[in-house]
Amino acid sequence: xxxxxxxxxxxxxxxxxxxxxxxxxxxxxxxxxxxxxxxxxxxxxxxxxxxxxxxxxxxxxxxxxxxxxxxxxxxxxxxxxxxxxxxxxxxxxxxxxxxxxxxxxxxxxxxxxxxxxxxxxxxxxxxxxxxxxxxxxxxxxxxxxxxxxxxxxxxxxxxxxxxxxxxxxxxxxxxx
Amino acid sequence: xxxxxxxxxxxxxxxxxxxxxxxxxxxxxxxxxxxxxxxxxxxxxxxxxxxxxxxxxxxxxxxxxxxxxxxxxxxxxxxxxxxxxxxxxxxxxxxxxxxxxxxxxxxxxxxxxxxxxxxxxxxxxxxxxxxxxxxxxxxxxxxxxxxxxxxxxxxxxxxxxxxxxxxxxxxxxxxxxxxxxxxxxxxxxxxxxxxxxxxxxxxxxxxxxxxxxxxxxxxxxxxxxxxxxxxxxxxxxxxxxxxxxxxxxxxxxxxxxxxxxxxxxxxxxxxxxxxxxxxxxxxxxxxxxxxxxxxxxxxxxxxxxxxxxxxxxxxxxxxxxxxxxxxxxxxxxxxxxxxxxxxxxxxxxxxxxxxxxxxxxxxxxxxxxxxxxxxxxxxxxxxxxxxxxxxxxxxxxxxxxxxxxxxxxxxxxxxxxxxxxxxxxxxxxxxxxxxxxxxxxxxxxxxxxxxxxxxxxxxxxxxxxxxxxxxxxxxxxxxxxxxxxxxxxxxxxxxxxxxxxxxxxxxxxxxxxxxxxxxxxxxxxxxxxxxxxxxxxxxxxxxxxxxxxxxxxxxxxxxxxxxxxxxxxxxxxxxxxxxxxxxxxxxxxxxxxxxxxxxxxxxxxxxxxxxxxxxxxxxxxxxxxxxxxxxxxxxxxxxxxxxxxxxxxxxxxxxxxxxxxxxxxxxxxxxxxxxxxxxxxxxxxxxxxxxxxxxxxxxxxxxxxxxxxxxxxxxxxxxxxxxxxxxxxxxxxxxxxxxxxxxxxxxxxxxxxxxxxxxxxxxxxxxxxxxxxxxxxxxxxxxxxxxxxxxxxxxxx
Numbered sequence: 004x005x006x007x008x009x010x011x012x013x014x015x016x017x018x019x020x021x022x023x024x025x026x027x028x029x030x031x032x033x034x035x036x037x038x039x040x041x042x043x044x045x046x047x048x049x050x051x052x053x054x055x056x057x058x059x060x061x062x063x064x065x066x067x068x069x070x071x072x073x074x075x076x077x078x079x080x081x082x083x084x085x086x087x088x089x090x091x092x093x094x095x096x097x098x099x100x101x102x103x104x105x106x107x108x109x110x111x112x113x114x115x116x117x118x119x120x121x122x123x124x125x126x127x128x129x130x131x132x133x134x135x136x137x138x139x140x141x142x143x144x145x146x147x148x149x150x151x152x153x154x155x156x157x158x159x160x161x162x163x164x165x166x167x168x169x170x171x172x173x174x175x176x177x178x179x
Numbered sequence: 180x181x182x183x184x185x186x187x188x189x190x191x192x193x194x195x196x197x198x199x200x201x202x203x204x205x206x207x208x209x210x211x212x213x214x215x216x217x218x219x220x221x222x223x224x225x226x227x228x229x230x231x232x233x234x235x236x237x238x239x240x241x242x243x244x245x246x247x248x249x250x251x252x253x254x255x256x257x258x259x260x261x262x263x264x265x266x267x268x269x270x271x272x273x274x275x276x277x278x279x280x281x282x283x284x285x286x287x288x289x290x291x292x293x294x295x296x297x298x299x300x301x302x303x304x305x306x307x308x309x310x311x312x313x314x315x316x317x318x319x320x321x322x323x324x325x326x327x328x329x330x331x332x333x334x335x336x337x338x339x340x341x342x343x344x345x346x347x348x349x350x351x352x353x354x355x356x357x358x359x360x361x362x363x364x365x366x367x368x369x370x371x372x373x374x375x376x377x378x379x380x381x382x383x384x385x386x387x388x389x390x391x392x393x394x395x396x397x398x399x400x401x402x403x404x405x406x407x408x409x410x411x412x413x414x415x416x417x418x419x420x421x422x423x424x425x426x427x428x429x430x431x432x433x434x435x436x437x438x439x440x441x442x443x444x445x446x447x448x449x450x451x452x453x454x455x456x457x458x459x460x461x462x463x464x465x466x467x468x469x470x471x472x473x474x475x476x477x478x479x480x481x482x483x484x485x486x487x488x489x490x491x492x493x494x495x496x497x498x499x500x501x502x503x504x505x506x507x508x509x510x511x512x513x514x515x516x517x518x519x520x521x522x523x524x525x526x527x528x529x530x531x532x533x534x535x536x537x538x539x540x541x542x543x544x545x546x547x548x549x550x551x552x553x554x555x556x557x558x559x560x561x562x563x564x565x566x567x568x569x570x571x572x573x574x575x576x577x578x579x580x581x582x583x584x585x586x587x588x589x590x591x592x593x594x595x596x597x598x599x600x601x602x603x604x605x606x607x608x609x610x611x612x613x614x615x616x617x618x619x620x621x622x623x624x625x626x627x628x629x630x631x632x633x634x635x636x637x638x639x640x641x642x643x644x645x646x647x648x649x650x651x652x653x654x655x656x657x658x659x660x661x662x663x664x665x666x667x668x669x670x671x672x673x674x675x676x677x678x679x680x681x682x683x684x685x686x687x688x689x690x691x692x693x694x695x696x697x698x699x700x701x702x703x704x705x706x707x708x709x710x711x712x713x714x715x716x717x718x719x720x721x722x723x724x725x726x727x728x729x730x731x732x733x734x735x736x737x738x739x740x741x742x743x744x745x746x747x748x749x750x751x752x753x754x755x756x757x758x759x760x761x762x763x764x765x766x767x768x769x770x771x772x773x774x775x776x777x778x779x780x781x782x783x784x785x786x787x788x789x790x791x792x793x794x795x796x797x798x799x800x801x802x803x804x805x806x807x808x809x810x811x812x813x814x815x816x817x818x819x820x821x822x823x824x825x826x827x828x829x830x831x832x833x834x835x836x837x838x839x840x841x842x843x844x845x846x847x848x849x850x851x852x853x854x855x856x857x858x859x860x861x862x863x864x865x866x867x868x869x870x871x872x873x874x875x876x877x878x879x880x881x882x883x884x885x886x887x888x889x890x891x892x893x894x895x896x897x898x899x900x901x902x903x904x905x906x907x908x909x910x911x912x913x914x915x916x917x918x919x920x921x922x923x924x925x926x927x928x929x930x931x932x933x934x935x936x937x938x939x940x941x942x943x944x945x946x947x948x949x950x951x952x953x954x955x956x957x958x959x960x961x962x963x964x965x966x967x968x969x970x971x972x973x974x975x976x
Contacts (some may be wrong), residue, residue, distance in 0.1 A: 057848050
């Protein structure tokens with residue numbers, strides 16, 4: 004019952020001090036129904052959620068898995084080290100979670116009452132969306148990469164603004 | 180020690196006479212006297228005594244040579260304005276009425292009866308009292324104007340009475356006065372607009388053009404060329420009339436030759452116009468680049484100067500005032516460099532050129548033509564002054580309206596809750612009406628001003644038409660010459676008015692420039708000494724030896740504090756708000772230097788240690804975690820921009836931040852918003868702990884790191900802190916004593932000193948201040964949670 008007894012003497016509950024990395028050779032990923040399941044040699048998890056630690060800056064590195072109770076199971080350093088089928092499965096899963104259309108052309112952009120209305124062509128088809136509050140919703144990344152987040156939270160990516168065609172560039176010039 | 184605020188022109192041995200400048204005044208006699216009397220070195224402050232007081236002293240058989248201290252007040256004992264004198268002489272303090280006819284002693288207190296001297300603040304002024312045997316004797320009253328002076332007077336008198344060394348006084352709270360002219364200075368600056376050496380500022384500004392010699396020369400050349408060219412058209416119009424249209428020749432000139440010269444002249448006119456156009460555009464472009472570039476250089480220099488300056492500089496100024504140095508003042512410089520300076524030269528040259536042309540052609544007519552010039556400048560000057568006044572009023576109405584709006588919109592919930600919509604509408608309507616009125620009066624003035632100025636210009640033309648016309652009729656002047664005259668005059672008055680304007684605006688640009696230079700010239704108070712000691716691998720041993728420090732030197736916050744801290748030891752700091760806990764930490768970080776005593780780090784004096792080494796090994800977690808706008812990972816890596824992604828995540832994990840970060844859709848790439856506004860207080864706090872962990876400091880400082888968060892978050896932060904403090908010298912300030920459960924020793928700061936120091940057990944046994952605090956918090960926790968032992972359990976866990 005004294006404070007002078009420092010923590011070195013009192014047994015401390017084990018705290019997860021460090022990141023917990025998973026060995027890509029020991030991880031088994033599969034689908035159970037529509038859910039992702041993850042098995043390690045000694046334990047299996049169902050209803051697992053895969054998340055990217057750096058979804059905008061790196062899509063392959065540091066993918067982490069959470070169980071249905073929001074507890075982190077562990078992290079994969081590089082999902083490209085997974086066996087090819089599992090990698091494919093995980094990438095599909097992540098693509099769904101981080102669904103982002105890549106803009107190829109900007110057909111038009113109009114400002115209407117403080118909202119920007121964009122008509123774009125993406126790798127997933129043509130789409131019209133509204134942007135609000137450019138300061139928060141236009142995310143500038145290195146290498147001329149830009150993420151636009153529309154008023155409903157959908158993400159649109161421009162891989163390299165400088166490589167857009169001239170027409171698209173002049174259409175979108177006002178917001179980038 | 181060099182007084183950092185020496186420009187105030189006043190220090191211990193300076194006297195301010197009412198309405199006059201500070202005059203340094205040594206008082207060797209009283210010093211000698213004091214040394215003779217008690218052996219202690221006494222620096223005295225003696226104001227010039229009026230003759231009536233000297234006489235009164237003489238009648239008491241006292242020589243003015245033995246005066247140790249004398250100062251005057253502005254309120255009499257009966258509460259009227261009037262002069263009274265406090266004089267410390269020989270062995271007593273006297274208060275005298277200096278009224279010439281009846282100068283007399285009102286209060287007489289021997290030093291032996293003075294235990295304590297106090298300057299007590301009242302509302303509209305203050306009172307200087309002495310305490311003897313628990314009884315108070317009032318010496319005199321003073322108005323708030325003199326409260327600074329009498330706060331010092333109390334300390335000086337106390338020292339004299341106790342026969343101690345008089346404290347070195349500094350006139351911090353004095354109104355800032357210009358050391359050369361005595362006028363009061365604008366706030367937050369020491370640039371006196373009156374004494375500004377305009378030539379010097381200009382020369383310094385021009386020095387910024389040096390790196391761009393080629394471009395500057397080009398601008399000058401283009402300036403000269405365009406001015407010269409601009410003088411040509413009136414000459415051509417003279418030629419047009421005198422050679423081609425109405426030649427005055429004895430023999431009529433054949434029409435063909437007249438047409439030929441007409442063609443030449445018109446071609447010349449076109450050529451000149453194109454040349455003016457070309458040089459003008461070119462010059463503007465180059466000058467715009469040059470001005471912008473110089474402003475860029477100055478702005479960069481100002482910002483890096485600000486980064487270098489000590490925190491004390493920022494303590495004394497408002498953020499807004501500092502910001503305006505970087506934005507507005509440098510902006511004013513740009514306007515000056517890009518347009519004012521250029522036009523100034525163009526117009527001066529043009530006016531000189533026109534004068535020469537006019538006088539060479541016909542000096543009598545030139546005199547008549549230029550005679551209205553002084554009147555035109557005079558009236559322009561007056562109008563400009565008035566214009567500035569109405570516009571100042573207009574802008575302040577604007578800012579009042581904006582302030583009112585942001586106030587009431589921010590408080591809209593309160594407005595609704597108290598059903599005060601009607602009143603707010605009325606307030607808005609009042610401000611709006613004020614804006615309308617000031618705007619209307621400004622516009623009205625402009626509407627009169629502009630036509631009046633062109634009218635004034637025309638006034639110069641009528642006499643020329645009249646007198647010149649007669650000369651033409653008399654054949655003493657050609658038609659062409661008259662037209663040339665009027666042409667030049669039309670070019671004369673515009674620039675003249677502009678120059679008159681400049682007389683008003685130039686000083687303001689230069690003051691802006693000087694304010695910028697002031698920042699550049701300020702020496703940081705805390706800086707590396709020459710041959711500073713590199714200390715790349717701190718162990719974390721800290722020895723504090725008898726330090727005294729106050730932000731205001733007259734009001735020490737820490738007095739004679741000493742402490743030795745072993746490497747890896749955790750010290751908990753406890754004490755009331757304002758007791759000096761944060762100040763203590765500021766000194767350890769060397770944000771400030773102590774006024775007395777010293778701090779040793781690993782055995783080296785802190786002042787000698789290279790600042791970069793020191794600061795890079797100190798990590799600070801503050802109550803309000805400050806994040807910069809950017810991503811979470813950028814913020815964690817702020818102290819180590821090269822950190823690898825894994826290091827960042829490890830730090831976040833150790834700070835209990837990883838899990839909540841992974842809950843954000845963008846994970847570590849999530850934007851934190853301006854100042855971290857998109858995160859909660861606890862989240863910001865854990866990110867700032869992660870930042871400190873990644874920084875990997877040898878010395879760690881927590882300033883109320885957990886006071887702004889709920890209990891569960893506190894527990895998580897507490898865990899994170901525990902991991903962080905291992906093997907690092909740690910100082911932790913906390914109000915919640917439970918936060919300090921791991922501290923090796925706890926230090927209770929009271930009244931600027933260490934009241935208690937020891938382990939938790941030792942202090943609990945002592946039943947002193949710390950024990951009391953623990954009792955209070957245990958009771959509070961009990962009444963809050965209904966679990967009597969909760970807080971103490973955590974305390975001792």
